[in-house]
Amino acid sequence: MNLNKVSEIIDKRDAKLILAHFFVAFTALFLGAVAGLLQTLVRSGTLTLPAGIGYYQLLTAHGVLLGLIFTTFFIIGFLLACISRTTGKLNSGSLLSGWIGFMTMTAGTVLGVIMILLNKATVLYTFYAPLQASPWYYIALTLVIVGSWIGGFSMIRQYYLWKKAHKGELSPLLSFMAIMTMLLWLIATIGVAVSVLFQFIPWSFGWVETINILLSRTLFWYFGHPLVYFWLLPAYICWYAIIPKIIGGKIFSDSLARMAFVLFLLFSIPVGFHHQLLESGISPFWKYLQVVLTFMVIVPSLMTAFSLFATFELSGRERGAKSLFGWFRMLPWKDARFFAPMMGMLIFIPAGAGGIVNASNQLNQVVHNTLWVTGHFHLTVASSVALTFFGIGYWLVPHLTGRKLTAKMHKLANLQTILWAVGMFFMSGAMHTVGLFGAPRRTSYTTYNDHPDALGWIPYEVAMAVGGSILFIAILLLMYVMINLSWFAPKGVEEFPLGEVAPNAEKTPRILENWKLWIGITIALILFAYTIPIIDMIQHAPPGSPGFKLW
Ligand code: HAS
Numbered sequence: 205m206n207l208n209k210v211s212e213i214i215d216k217r218d219a220k221l222i223l224a225h226f227f228v229a230f231t232a233l234f235l236g237a238v239a240g241l242l243q244t245l246v247r248s249g250t251l252t253l254p255a256g257i258g259y260y261q262l263l264t265a266h267g268v269l270l271g272l273i274f275t276t277f278f279i280i281g282f283l284l285a286c287i288s289r290t291t292g293k294l295n296s297g298s299l300l301s302g303w304i305g306f307m308t309m310t311a312g313t314v315l316g317v318i319m320i321l322l323n324k325a326t327v328l329y330t331f332y333a334p335l336q337a338s339p340w341y342y343i344a345l346t347l348v349i350v351g352s353w354i355g356g357f358s359m360i361r362q363y364y365l366w367k368k369a370h371k372g373e374l375s376p377l378l379s380f381m382a383i384m385t386m387l388l389w390l391i392a393t394i395g396v397a398v399s400v401l402f403q404f405i406p407w408s409f410g411w412v413e414t415i416n417i418l419l420s421r422t423l424f425w426y427f428g429h430p431l432v433y434f435w436l437l438p439a440y441i442c443w444y445a446i447i448p449k450i451i452g453g454k455i456f457s458d459s460l461a462r463m464a465f466v467l468f469l470l471f472s473i474p475v476g477f478h479h480q481l482l483e484s485g486i487s488p489f490w491k492y493l494q495v496v497l498t499f500m501v502i503v504p505s506l507m508t509a510f511s512l513f514a515t516f517e518l519s520g521r522e523r524g525a526k527s528l529f530g531w532f533r534m535l536p537w538k539d540a541r542f543f544a545p546m547m548g549m550l551i552f553i554p555a556g557a558g559g560i561v562n563a564s565n566q567l568n569q570v571v572h573n574t575l576w577v578t579g580h581f582h583l584t585v586a587s588s589v590a591l592t593f594f595g596i597g598y599w600l601v602p603h604l605t606g607r608k609l610t611a612k613m614h615k616l617a618n619l620q621t622i623l624w625a626v627g628m629f630f631m632s633g634a635m636h637t638v639g640l641f642g643a644p645r646r647t648s649y650t651t652y653n654d655h656p657d658a659l660g661w662i663p664y665e666v667a668m669a670v671g672g673s674i675l676f677i678a679i680l681l682l683m684y685v686m687i688n689l690s691w692f693a694p695k696g697v698e699e700f701p702l703g704e705v706a707p708n709a710e711k712t713p714r715i716l717e718n719w720k721l722w723i724g725i726t727i728a729l730i731l732f733a734y735t736i737p738i739i740d741m742i743q744h745a746p747p748g749s750p751g752f753k754l755w
Pocket of ligand 1: 330432433435436478479498501502505506508509510512513532549550552553555556557558559560562563564568571572573577580581584585589
């Protein structure tokens with residue numbers, strides 16, 4: 205097979221496809237952020253929405269645009285960039301399917317947003333039954349997912365062609381990680397696709413009268429938890445394989461990085477019940493089993509933390525750092541490509557600890573459905589992941605547009621990161637705290653008839669609004685930087701930083717690339733964790749529910 209030579213600069217045609225994904229991603233980010241700002245103002249009682257716009261309508265737009273659209277478009281664009289950079293420019297078939305995937309996802313996004321704006325889909329991003337949206341909303345979600353599959357297949361095809369042309373060689377780390385991330389997504393989305401196609405669409409069209417709620421929620425969370433690792437793994441790609449180059453160090457271990465990704469594939473799917481610990485209808489044994497598996501999925505993150513510390517320390521020591529933490533000062537704090545992801549890493553320490561709290565059955569009883577959980581995911585996806593994505597954008601956008609990240613843009617980008625961290629400190633800190641006092645999530649402004657508990661929550665809700673406003677300023681700054689890097693920055697070549705493995709790292713065992721083995725174990729674990737509970741849910745289903753429109 206004749207693949208093109210790998211070039212240090214991504215091919216122009218591939219760049220266009222990647223930039224198209226980024227364009228939709230950053231537009232969704234901006235619109236979702238406007239919704240977010242308004243939400244914090246409404247929730248703190250500071251603002252009443254005009255023109256009949258509902259709080260929950262806004263909340264749906266916020267969750268969908270940021271949690272589903274910004275992330276999916278950015279990730280697919282970034283993974284395509286990783287593939288193109290390390291296996292050579294996309295061949296014409298892969299490029300074409302990349303564009304078809306993009307168009308399908310974009311059509312789904314536009315249709316979905318129209319449904320939300322028409323107030324026909326105020327069901328939040330988790331679209332829990334029995335809330336019932338217009339069937340066109342579920343069709344829109346289907347298009348987004350099917351489009352992402354087509355994009356994913358174009359990456360897998362490219363990877364397959366590379367492997368064929370390089371028989372017996374270990375694939376480039378970045379491509380391996382990109383394919384693993386995509387594989388995780390493909391297996392995870394099967395759950396939500398089954399639920400949407402066989403439950404939500406027939407039910408919302410009125411072809412069947414009722415829906416099995418527990419089954420729909422279970423299929424959602426079968427997808428919903430690996431979804432969070434679909435967000436996280438691209439950030440890990442940057443931390444493992446790109447940051448070492450930016451700091452002038454080396455990747456600590458290729459094997460460890462690949463092993464962490466394999467473990468994510470194995471353990472991130474059969475754990476959805478930890479989102480349903482308080483739901484009846486699932487026996488405690490299966491909940492217990494999935495909680496144990498949840499604790500397994502913490503291991504690759506701990507491995508990642510270890511590997512990153514090793515990379516930082518070794519690179520600092522190589523440059524003469526002597527004391528225990530001397531390497532800390534050697535890190536390039538003024539480099540925006542480093543600073544934003546690094547803040548993401550630092551924030552991931554408390555964010556991950558919060559996840560461990562959530563996963564602990566007894567503690568989950570205290571925090572479930574409170575603002576604590578909202579605080580948790582604003583630290584994980586909206587800080588650790590988002591800051592890393594911004595950091596990637598700072599070099600990848602100019603790399604693709606043939607421009608330079610200037611010293612002025614570095615400064616603004618660093619200011620952006622600081623504002624983001626400060627805003628999130630206020631917003632997420634207040635959410636975590638008031639969540640422990642019992643304030644529920646997914647709730648508009650109310651004082652529950654001036655109940656003293658609810659009145660006590662208000663100062664925290666105001667702190668959330670303060671944080672939200674700072675975050676919005678940060679988004680405006682981000683947009684300014686991204687627009688500059690896309691169209692106005694000086695022409696030039698911005699590097700695609702690609703780390704090299706430390707020369708004395710262990711040789712990577714071949715078994716880590718044994719796709720059949722890992723996919724086989726993944727399927728076995730999924731069948732083990734889900735088969736009996738799902739049969740139970742179908743055989744002993746309570747009467748199904750008709751649809752409700754409560755908005
Ligand atoms: Fe979570 C709910 C458990 C991670 C996102 N999570 C959510 C929801 C979202 C979400 C969106 O068990 C809400 C869904 C909804 O709408 O209802 N979560 C976990 C656990 C982890 C975890 C155990 N979550 C994430 C990540 C997310 C995310 C990542 C997005 C990207 N989560 C839960 C549970 C719930 C939940 C329950 C349900 C709650 C309920 O009741 O509803 C773990 O994966 C976390 C492991 C992480 C670590 C941290 C490792 C630290 C690293 C950084 C090292 C730093 C360095 C820098 C090296 C163990 C890798 C240092 C440098 C220096 C210079 C000092």
